[in-house]
Amino acid sequence: MHGTIHLAQTAAQEAARERAYSLPLADFDPGDPELFRSDTHWPYFDRLRREDPVHYCKDSMFGPYWSVTRYSDIMDIETNHATFSSAAWLGGITIRDVAPDLRRESFIAMDPPRHSAQRKTVAPMFTPTHLDQLAINIRKRSAECLDNLPINETFDWVDRVSVELTTQMLAVLFDFPWEDRSKLTRWSDIATTLPGPDGLVATEAERQAELMECAQYFAKLWNERINQPLKSDLLSMMAHSEATRDMDPKNFLGNLVLLIVGGNDTTRNTLSGSLYALSQHPDQFEKLKNNPALIDSFVPEVIRWQTPLAHMRRTALADIEFRGKQIRKGDKVVMWYVSGNRDDEAIERPYEFIIDRARPRTHLSFGFGIHRCVGIRLAELQLKIIWEEILKHFGNIEVVAEPKRVYSSFVKGYETLPVRIAG
Missing domain, CATH: 1.10.630.10 (Cytochrome P450)
Known part of the structure; x- marks a missing residue:
């Protein structure tokens, strides 16, 4: 049973990778929930980290937004409260805007x-x-x-x-x-x-x-x-x-x-x-x-x-x-922890699951800094x-x-x- 599951999963990931690398970067919408439901978001973030680590999506079901995908860049945004706000009155902490x-x-x-x-x-x-x-x-x-x-x-x-x-x-x-x-x-x-x-x-x-x-x-x-x-x-x-x-x-x-x-x-x-x-x-x-x-x-x-x-x-x-990107006042900036946690510049062999990893707490899953x-x-x-x-x-x-x-x-x-x- 495990082998059958694994083969189907591998085929889905390969198809997703093909789509992610054939689509123009300008058309990327990594916040599409369907990518997460189908577990096919990974190659989109891999490509963004390599080719466009601070990416602008001009249109999505959540409106326009920036994606920050590298570990070190996410840390910089997390710690710059003077410029990047968490405040609810501006829209809060999720990609989905609240009225x-x-x-x-x-x-x-x-x-x-x-x-x-x-x-x-x-x-x-x-x-x-x-x-x-x-x-x-x-x-x-x-x-x-x-x-x-x-x-x-x-x-x-x-x-x-x-x-x-x-x-x-x-x-x-x-x-x-x-x-x-x-x-x-x-x-x-x-x-x-x-x-x-x-x-x-x-x-x-x-x-x-x-x-x-x-x-x-x-x-x-x-x-x-x-x-x-x-x-x-x-x-x-x-x-x-x-x-x-x-x-x-x-x-x-x-x-x-x-x-x-x-x-x-x-x-x-x-x-x-x-x-x-x-x-x-x-x-x-x-x-x-x-x-x-x-x-x-x-x-x-x-x-x-x-x-x-x-x-x-x-x-x-x-x-x-x-x-190198011009972020405007009022722009929505999304820090993709899921991408930072697969960044091979911060984490060795990030796609491998290694239970005796030397520094297992090097991750962004709980955020960083005051939050x-x-x-x-x-x-x-x-x-x-x-x-x-x-x-x-x-x-x-x-x-x-x-x-x-x-x-x-x-x-x-x-x-x-x-x-x-x-x-």
Whole structure:
């Protein structure tokens, strides 16, 4: 089965490469979500890094935008807040523009100095002491989840493992009512989906209606927390912090969506991606099984290899010449992490999945600089513990068909991943 999957995949990649190298660069639209759903975006970024690393797309479903595709150039944009803004009021952090009346601030969609004050509010969640406490909970829930998986029958790893474990973790982080925890997964998916006939919602109005349900649900919890002593959950931390206790409704929902998506999509899709990566590289799977201590370098390597968020966006605050290109004030600038993580000038043999890589944390998956993911240590901890438990529980997990991927050029993820555990 693995051989058949591999042959079909190779043929698709070869056809994509042919298309990418025959199309004029002026016609490139690397943000087309279909390229990501079909997993055929790679050669487009390979060509851009070599021939046009700062590329202008004049027309797309998201309007015109610049693509920055090299590792070092992305780092330069990330650290130049004076020129390249994350601010929600300019359009925010994704290639998809948000209508002005729907723009909501969150601390990732803010520039200094306001960004730092709100970000610091949730930082205590990710201290070493608190992570040690969370680790006990993560291990218990991981073992229980794996104990309940069927043997010798095909099931969906995304649904039974990736979604279940990350949703449970989110519920713990928010101290969210356990019986309603599936709402968190739904809101996360709704926040990032592209409305349309094949999407989770048909229209933007439907999306906004569900997000308002999210805001109303959390408002009730917020009112409970603000009238209780400070506790160690994200909502209580924000309710009791000077920087966040008086957020307006848009800022409140913006930060909620950020924390839900950040705590859900990235870990969930890396957990699915980790099993898929090992199925594509059986030699590395054997290496891991023979030496479980390699989990420490395997986890950051799979975060690089998967790149769970394909890009982040900035907006130019002034005209600037960047790498010989004239970027104008107001232009949308997209930093393609998925491309930077395959840049052979920054990462040795970037297309290879190497679980004992010497410097596995050389990657852009969590961003860089002040906007680097606040939950990076928790994400790594979850993946580490879950894989320790997987290796204890099972001898072999076989991916039996290609995954179905998400239609998105922002969330690089999986809808389904059919697997089978041999008895």
